[in-house]
Each structure stands twice: as structure tokens, then as C-alpha cells.
Amino acid sequence: MFEDNKGLVFIVDISGYSQFIREISPPQGISIIRHLLKGIIKCNFLSFKISEIEGDAILFYHLGTPPSVKDILKQFGHMRNSFKKNLRHYYLKFPNIKHLDLKAIAHYGNLVEFRINRFYKLYGNILVDAHRLLKNSVPSHAYVLLTTDYLEQMSNFPIDYSNTYGTYQCDIYDVGSLCYTYFPYNDAN
Structure with a gap:
């Protein structure tokens, strides 16, 4: 019925969503968010499975050996480019929408x-930790956050890469300390 595995959870979340839904009517907001989320899903070249779509976030996952850091960063880059391209379609009609961005x-x-009927669900502490990490102290609205648990699986990941291009830090949550390296993005990325 179920099998315990190792796997990667990859949550892609829209930054600025709470402010967005306060400023726009539901029919317009739903139409825009649907378009943005469909664009993210379309760019899923790593063929992640989707467990859930909740509001402004897509919970992707992959069982087994995780993709490389390079592939994760490339995957996010493609998703963010699609997101920004789709977002530009709305700038004239909704100028306040420019504050939306992506984080992962x-x-x-x-x-x-x-499985529950035709749906596949996930279970495990990994999900609790990943959701906690969406509320972090990263000083950016667009970034990829790679946990230490993920990075430890990458035997060919150069340690100095995270110090050169990313920033290592830990945050304290009700589940304890969670450490990660984050890679900020801006419009030049």
C-alpha cells in the first residue's frame, strides 16, 4: 500500500501572493494565478511528480537519487523565466503585479x-521541514533554498560553491534548527 523511500521535495512558491490576493478581484486573480502556475508546470523538464497545488505553491517531488545542484538551479531558472514572461502580460492592466516573484x-x-483514490499524497518529516523553510530569514523574494540534507547527498558538490555563490545559514523553528544554502535571484539571473 505504501513504501518508505528517500526523496526530494521541491516546493515552488509565489512571493508576494498574500498582498496580490488582497488587491485584486477573485475572478481576475484566479485567471492570473492559473496562467502563472500552468507556465511553471510546463517548464518541469526534470519530470518531477506533483503532489499538491495549494494557492500559490506547487509541491513537486522525486523519489530516489536527487537531481544535481546544477539541474535544480537550472530547473528553477526555467520556471522563473516562464513565470516572469507570463507575468509581463499583465503589467499594463495590473501594475501592482510587478512585485510577484518565485522562490523554491x-x-x-x-x-x-x-494513494487516496486517484491522488498520490506524501507523508514524512521532510514535508514539515520544507513547509517551515518557506518562512525563513532569507533577505530576498526570489531564491532557491537548498537544505543541508539535500546538499549532503551531492557527493560531487564543491563545498566552496555554496560559500562563493550561495549563502549558508540556519533558522530556528519549532522543529529545531534547519540549515541551508540559498541562492538569490534578481532580474539579471
């Missing part, structure tokens, strides 16, 4: 995939 969390650990 990549976390690795024990993960159980189970």
Missing part, C-alpha cells in the same frame, strides 16, 4: 508516497 525549497529525506 529543495529538501531531501525519508518520504512515503501513498
Whole structure:
């Protein structure tokens, strides 16, 4: 019925969503968010499975050996480019929409995939940790956050890469300390 595996959770989340839904009517907001999320899903070249879409976030996952750091960063770059391109279609009609951006969390650990009717769901502490990490102290609205648990799986990941291009830090949550390296993005990325 279910099997305990190791896997990657990759959550892609829209920064600025709470402000966005306060400033726009539901029919317009739904139409825009649907278009933006469909663009993100279309760019899923790593063929991640989708567990859930909740509001402004897509919970992607991959069982087994995780993709490389290079592939994760490239995947996010493609998704963000699509997001920004689709977002530009709305700038004239909704100028306040320019504050929206993307962030992503990549976390690795024990993960159980189970089925409820035609839906596949995930279970495990990895999900609790990943959701906590969406509320972090990263001083950017557009970034990829790679947890230490994920990075430890990358035997060919150069340690100095995270110090040169990313920033290492830890945040304290009700589940304890969670450490990660984040890579900020801006419109030049």
C-alpha cells in the first residue's frame, strides 16, 4: 500500500501572493494565478511528480537519487523565466503585479508516497521541514533554498560553491534548527 523511500521535495512558491490576493478581484486573480502556475508546470523538464497545488505553491517531488545542484538551479531558472514572461502580460492592466516573484525549497529525506483514490499524497518529516523553510530569514523574494540534507547527498558538490555563490545559514523553528544554502535571484539571473 505504501513504501518508505528517500526523496526530494521541491516546493515552488509565489512571493508576494498574500498582498496580490488582497488587491485584486477573485475572478481576475484566479485567471492570473492559473496562467502563472500552468507556465511553471510546463517548464518541469526534470519530470518531477506533483503532489499538491495549494494557492500559490506547487509541491513537486522525486523519489530516489536527487537531481544535481546544477539541474535544480537550472530547473528553477526555467520556471522563473516562464513565470516572469507570463507575468509581463499583465503589467499594463495590473501594475501592482510587478512585485510577484518565485522562490523554491529543495529538501531531501525519508518520504512515503501513498494513494487516496486517484491522488498520490506524501507523508514524512521532510514535508514539515520544507513547509517551515518557506518562512525563513532569507533577505530576498526570489531564491532557491537548498537544505543541508539535500546538499549532503551531492557527493560531487564543491563545498566552496555554496560559500562563493550561495549563502549558508540556519533558522530556528519549532522543529529545531534547519540549515541551508540559498541562492538569490534578481532580474539579471
